[in-house]
Amino acid sequence: MLARTTVRQASRLVSSSAAARTAASANGAKLAASSARSCSILSLSRSSAAASSLRASAVLPAVRAAAARFHASSRASEKDRSWVDKGVVTYAELKPETQAPSGNITIIDVREPDEVAQGIIPSAVNVPLSKFQTAFAGTGTGGNFVRDFGFDRPQFDDALIFYCRSGKRSQEALDYARAQGWWNSRNYTGSWLDWTANEEKK
Template sequence: MPSFTSLAIPALYQTSRSFAPRSLAAMRQAQYSSKAKPEVVTFEEIDTLIHKKDQNVVLIDVREPGEVAQGIIPTSHPIPLANIQEALSLPDKEFEARFGFKKFSKDDEVIFYCRSGRRSGMAFDIAKQLGYKGVRNYSGSWLDYEAKAKGQK
């Protein structure tokens, strides 16, 4: 009588051979057909966004009010990092009353920025944990935007 191993190994080999090509093909198809945008935003994307005045993308500045007073990226809305978790958990009407703009849905594209990218990364993580799928991070943030925007003038 043949041993279990002599019967099992050829069967496993045949099984893995028959599934592997389909699995690999499915992975490649998902990789190339994905419509998801990268999680990190570039200056060029921000520049295009503000010049198009795209109402479908929400730009959130998570700096403190004193920093926001030094300048902002056009079309952005300030919500300090300390308030992000609470803000994203508020009901729509309460959010709008408190922050002065319509609350975005969990599927909307939302881009966070701060001074240098650290706090915006934290806001991005908080939003992801709360189930927001369309969030992105402008990792260059205000310093990158200010330097490159001045260079364009």
């Protein structure tokens, strides 16, 4: 009788121990699953944060460019537009500026170097149209401008006159410059052909 009782007690202990191990194993599996879910959520959160950062870094330059154009436009509305509102530049208006430069106007030749080698309007500087968009990007600092073109990059409010051979490329330069914030700009539509024709009359 005592032996049977002892066997039953031992059997109960074994069953209880097995049940405890099973419960512990189940709890361990739950903890592991919970930990995996937490890691997955953390990983997704980090990925989402990284993606947001990448999107922000991609959008920021465009936002800055738009802001620069907006502020330039705001400045233009507050400035004296009497000079720029004269419209296209004529030979008669340009000639005195080349004889005695005021220092208030920058004349920019947008022809290519091989064309400039054949002659240039006195006191003009050269920024080829092929390099113009990079040189006059509104968000740029102009750090390499002096090295590349030999003069300081104009400020947004500076008075600029563009010319080329016949006025077409200089109009492109004018349109781009204004779009980037150089509102105080005009085009010498007659350009080099008109200049040389008038100079030859003398």
